[in-house]
Amino acid sequence: xxxxxxxxxxxxxxxxxxxxxxxxxxxxxxxxxxxxxxxxxxxxxxxxxxxxxxxxxxxxxxxxxxxxxxxxxxxxxxxxxxxxxxxxxxxxxxxxxxxxxxxxxxxxxxxxxxxxxxxxxxxxxxxxxxxxxxxxxxxxxxxxxxxxxxxxxxxxxxxxxxxxxxxxxxxxxxxxxxxxxxxxxxxxxxxxxxxxxxxxxxxxxxxxxxxxxxxxxxxxxxxxxxxxxxxxxxxxxxxxxxxxxxxxxxxxxxxxxxxxxxxxxxxxxxxxxxxxxxxxxxxxxxxxxxxxxxxxxxxxxxxxxxxxxxxxxxxxxxxxxxxxxxxxxxxxxxxxxxxxxxxxxxxxxxxxxxxxxxxxxxxxxxxxxxxxxxxxxxxxxxxxxxxxxxxxxxxxxxxxxxxxxxxxxxxxxxxxxxxxxxxxxxxxxxxxxxxxxxxxxxxxxxxxxxxxxxxxxx
Numbered sequence: 001x002x003x004x005x006x007x008x009x010x011x012x013x014x015x016x017x018x019x020x021x022x023x024x025x026x027x028x029x030x031x032x033x034x035x036x037x038x039x040x041x042x043x044x045x046x047x048x049x050x051x052x053x054x055x056x057x058x059x060x061x062x063x064x065x066x067x068x069x070x071x072x073x074x075x076x077x078x079x080x081x082x083x084x085x086x087x088x089x090x091x092x093x094x095x096x097x098x099x100x101x102x103x104x105x106x107x108x109x110x111x112x113x114x115x116x117x118x119x120x121x122x123x124x125x126x127x128x129x130x131x132x133x134x135x136x137x138x139x140x141x142x143x144x145x146x147x148x149x150x151x152x153x154x155x156x157x158x159x160x161x162x163x164x165x166x167x168x169x170x171x172x173x174x175x176x177x178x179x180x181x182x183x184x185x186x187x188x189x190x191x192x193x194x195x196x197x198x199x200x201x202x203x204x205x206x207x208x209x210x211x212x213x214x215x216x217x218x219x220x221x222x223x224x225x226x227x228x229x230x231x232x233x234x235x236x237x238x239x240x241x242x243x244x245x246x247x248x249x250x251x252x253x254x255x256x257x258x259x260x261x262x263x264x265x266x267x268x269x270x271x272x273x274x275x276x277x278x279x280x281x282x283x284x285x286x287x288x289x290x291x292x293x294x295x296x297x298x299x300x301x302x303x304x305x306x307x308x309x310x311x312x313x314x315x316x317x318x319x320x321x322x323x324x325x326x327x328x329x330x331x332x333x334x335x336x337x338x339x340x341x342x343x344x345x346x347x348x349x350x351x352x353x354x355x356x357x358x359x360x361x362x363x364x365x366x367x368x369x370x371x372x373x374x375x376x377x378x379x380x381x382x383x384x385x386x387x388x389x390x391x392x393x394x395x396x397x398x399x400x401x402x403x404x405x406x407x408x409x410x411x412x413x414x415x416x417x418x419x420x421x422x423x424x425x426x427x428x429x430x431x432x433x434x435x436x437x438x439x440x441x442x443x444x445x446x447x448x449x450x451x452x453x454x455x456x457x458x
Contacts, residue, residue, distance in 0.1 A: 011178055015170045022166040023159065030155035037151055041144040045123050046111040053127050053137035068140040070122060072096060072104050075133045079105070083119065104136045113141060121145070180211045180218035184225055191229060205229070256297055260290035300426045307433045313356035320457075321350040323357065324383055324390055327364040337377035343384040351385055353457050355438045363434050366427040367392045367453055389440065389456040399446040407444050408432040431455075 052069060072081025081096035081104065096104075099117045107114065107126045116122050116138075124138035190205045207226050213219035264287050271283035307313075321344065328342045345351065353360075364383075371381045375396030384391040399407055408428045431453075435442045439458035445451070 011171070011174050014174045014178075015167060018170040018174070019163055019167045023163050026155075026159040026162055030152070030159060034148060034152055034155065038144065038148045041147055042123070042141075045139055045141065045144055046125070049111055049123050049125050049137055049139050052139065053125055053135060066139075068119075068142070070096070070116075070119070070124070070136075070138040070140075072101060072136040073133060074105060074136070081136070104138075107136050107138075114138075178218075180216075181221065183208070183211055184218065184222045187222075188225060253297075253301060257294060260294045263287075263290045297426075300430060303430065304426070304433055307437050313359055313434075313437050315354055316357065318353050318355050318357045318360055319350055320353050320360070320390065321345075321385055323361055324364060324385055327361065327368055328383055330365075331368045331372060331381070335372045338372060338375070339378070339380040341380060341382040343382060345385055345387065351387055353389075353438075355457065356434075359434045360438070363431050363455065364390075366431050367455075370427055371396070371451075389454070391455070392453045394451050395449050396451060398448045398451045399444070404444060404446050407446075408442070 052071065067084050070081065070083040072079065079101050081101060082093040083096060085092055085094045097118065100119065103114055103116050104124065107124045109126050111123055111125045113121055113123055119140070121141045122138040123141050123144075124136055126134060126136045128134050184207050187205050187207050206229060207222035211219060211222040212226060214223055267283035267286045271280045274280075324342060328340050331338070332340045368381065368383075371379070371392060371394045375381070375394055379394050379396040381392065381394045384393065408431070432442050435455055435457070440456050442456070443454045445454075
């Protein structure tokens, strides 16, 4: 119930809090002022009562003082008293009744307040004359009560007026101070209604720079929101690129699989129609060749899928120097028209690393195969063994400039029209995936006559 009644708006809560504080402070100030004023007036009244007591003789000589001045005498069981009253235009002394005298009989020597029948509240004090007569004097508290009541009424009026002014001024000030938050909220709302579920997303809304001052609370919120929007925009852009890559990947994989399947279907149909042994042998050879091509493609795709899924590779000691030496020796046999060099560390000590030897051998083989296939005869390919990995350098024509940035993406090939070629565009993609799975990195620098692939292993 209270939760429904309590406002949810921050402006309303701040205004209510400010008004409540003003009201509480006004109440405290008014209470202290009233108590102080009442105590001071009572002290003055007590002084007047004591002076009346000292001044008096007995009531037989009459009373001198303001209306309401009271005096009573108690001696030898006899008691009498009078009070100053107003009669027409003059003051007269009126005798006190027995009920009043009964109330005064027990008054002490310290000023106190008593309620006298028919007279009201009085401040009274008792004393004795030098001859032992007990005398009681008193003055009405009406003036004190009236002054105190007037002060209370004035404080209530001023307190209410101050509360109203505080509410109006607080509302204006709080709204002005919270205006930056309102603008930040408007920016957030504009982003919230923007469709972000598909397509390339560009979030143009930002909190204005004047509202991003980190020295203020609103500025901290605005700055944090801008950073969040930047992060969301970059994440959505990455998601869109990923979706596009997945679509392209599926299209490329379908294209690469369709070509051998079409070839297999064609040669199978040719063998079925002709039926002679020679045609059948040729058809079977082509079917076997294209089946091997598909098998290699599927195995590469499965390896990429396993790495993407985070499946760990083997973690065993690997002699990287021996692995590179064997790979370079194999390349010399396969491509004798290239010059193959390997540079070992100066200390001659073998370089070892921890990882999957078979996959690391695949990395080296893919890099050397690329260097062999896409460089002319006579090109020098140099493999440099480093303590944290290795480099593969060649002085061939290099990568086309438009492919350097995308060389490690899947199905990236120089053949933009994607006609069938010797490769399927997964070699460097596998290199990067395997090296990354080992916690390492691979970089490419390529200009004509100077192509360098650097592999660093953790």
